[in-house]
Amino acid sequence: MPLADTPEYSLARPRTSPLAPPPQYSRLRADDPISRVTIWDGRLSAWLVTRWEDARAVLGNPAFSSDQTHPGFPGHLPDLPPLPHGFFANYDPPVHTTMRRALTREFMIRKIDALRPGIARTTSRLLDGMSRPDAPVDLVKRFALPLPSLVICDLLGVPYEDHEYFQDRSRVFVDGTATGPQFAQAWEELNAYLLRLLATKRRSPGDDVLSRLAEQVDTGTVTERDATDLAVFLLFAGHETTANMIALSAVALLRNPDQVPRLLGGPDEVVNAVEELLRFLSIVHSGLRRHALEDVTIGGVTIPAGEGVIIAGNVANRDPGIFTDPDRLNLGRADARRHLAFGYGIHQCLGQPLARAELQIALPELFRRLPGLRLAVPIEHVAFKKNTIVYGIEELPVTW
Numbered sequence: 439m440p441l442a443d444t445p446e447y448s449l450a451r452p453r454t455s456p457l458a459p460p461p462q463y464s465r466l467r468a469d470d471p472i473s474r475v476t477i478w479d480g481r482l483s484a485w486l487v488t489r490w491e492d493a494r495a496v497l498g499n500p501a502f503s504s505d506q507t508h509p510g511f512p513g514h515l516p517d518l519p520p521l522p523h524g525f526f527a528n529y530d531p532p533v534h535t536t537m538r539r540a541l542t543r544e545f546m547i548r549k550i551d552a553l554r555p556g557i558a559r560t561t562s563r564l565l566d567g568m569s570r571p572d573a574p575v576d577l578v579k580r581f582a583l584p585l586p587s588l589v590i591c592d593l594l595g596v597p598y599e600d601h602e603y604f605q606d607r608s609r610v611f612v613d614g615t616a617t618g619p620q621f622a623q624a625w626e627e628l629n630a631y632l633l634r635l636l637a638t639k640r641r642s643p644g645d646d647v648l649s650r651l652a653e654q655v656d657t658g659t660v661t662e663r664d665a666t667d668l669a670v671f672l673l674f675a676g677h678e679t680t681a682n683m684i685a686l687s688a689v690a691l692l693r694n695p696d697q698v699p700r701l702l703g704g705p706d707e708v709v710n711a712v713e714e715l716l717r718f719l720s721i722v723h724s725g726l727r728r729h730a731l732e733d734v735t736i737g738g739v740t741i742p743a744g745e746g747v748i749i750a751g752n753v754a755n756r757d758p759g760i761f762t763d764p765d766r767l768n769l770g771r772a773d774a775r776r777h778l779a780f781g782y783g784i785h786q787c788l789g790q791p792l793a794r795a796e797l798q799i800a801l802p803e804l805f806r807r808l809p810g811l812r813l814a815v816p817i818e819h820v821a822f823k824k825n826t827i828v829y830g831i832e833e834l835p836v837t838w
């Protein structure tokens with residue numbers, strides 16, 4: 439098919455519900471589940487994968503590379519200048535394996551469980567600071583963003599006082615309209631910031647991830663460059679994800695108040711409720727991006743070597759072949775945990791135990807402490823992030 443006739447894959451497509459993927463992609467899942475699309479204003483074509491089985495097949499297959507330096511890689515930005523060093527998630531084995539190993543211990547469930555009391559205290563303190571509104575309160579600014587930001591700063595050993603500096607730069611990484619030079623500048627500044635911090639930790643270590651990375655640099659397990667790269671990724675991934683999940687979950691629950699009691703139930707119900715919110719909202723709505731290293735046949739379609747693939751996890755997570763009545767938020771859903779919201783395969787989200795802990799603590803506490811929580815503006819006036827790589831909400835005026 440000539441490129442001009444190929445549909446464009448665009449984040450900004452109209453949605454019939456702000457909490458569901460654009461309907462066009464659900465139609466593709468039914469009619470043409472591995473379809474040709476274009477990106478970058480029609481300049482590049484790629485394959486869009488929308489079914490759950492096919493998404494897993496691509497993400498679990500080493501013939502699909504995450505390395506953005508392959509010519510024609512379907513990256514989020516068209517004009518990205520070559521960076522002196524990449525993003526951790528964009529490496530393939532064996533480099534990726536070594537880098538990920540440097541962090542695996544930090545995100546083990548037992549280790550993250552030890553952070554739960556601290557996360558609960560921070561949640562409580564932020565909610566204390568929000569009581570008795572005499573005017574609408576922005577839930578993003580007062581709760582959804584500071585919570586994961588405070589937690590990741592503490593975990594990494596990054597001073598929270600610098601949060602505006604690194605939040606501004608992290609935002610550029612998920613801005614689908616950023617220019618290549620803007621991205622490169624944010625990347626360089628955040629790298630320089632974390633490189634300085636790593637040097638400080640090498641001189642005076644603390645009980646934090648950066649200090650332990652600095653120690654691994656000293657023992658030669660990772661290079662200083664790799665340690666900085668890992669730290670940049672963690673700092674950015676630590677807030678641009680969970681913060682959006684908290685804000686979107688609040689809206690999803692306010693629109694489905696019959697579901698709130700399940701969130702306030704026992705520990706197992708809370709765990710399941712969070713899995714369902716992760717499935718239903720699937721905030722990484724811009725697709726996971728890969729490059730075929732060889733010809734691979736997926737779902738009966740041969741993707742030729744050298745071509746790009748976009749895995750639409752948000753569409754796959756509503757595949758009716760896997761999830762019954764997938765467009766319904768059902769916090770009691772038995773199979774919610776099969777979702778691909780954290781990806782699948784070797785790049786599956788490293789921070790998922792942390793994200794889960796934060797959501798399992800923050801969301802029930804928000805609704806328990808503020809039972810009268812409601813939107814202070816009509817839903818049509820809520821500023822959803824349309825052009826960002828991670829879906830979310832800019833500002834969420836609420837009252838109670």
Ligand code: HEM
Pocket residue numbers: 504526527528538590671672675676677679680683721722726727778779780781782784785786787788789790792793
């Ligand atoms: C609800 C919150 C989150 C969601 C939905 C999410 C989603 C994802 C997804 C889909 C991937 C796979 C990317 C790919 O395959 O190309 C990923 C990777 C990753 N995430 Fe998360 N994430 C979340 C929170 C976090 C947090 C809190 C951290 C760290 C503090 C984190 C750290 C990472 C890292 C380091 C990777 C790269 C793993 C690798 O390439 O081996 N994420 N995340």
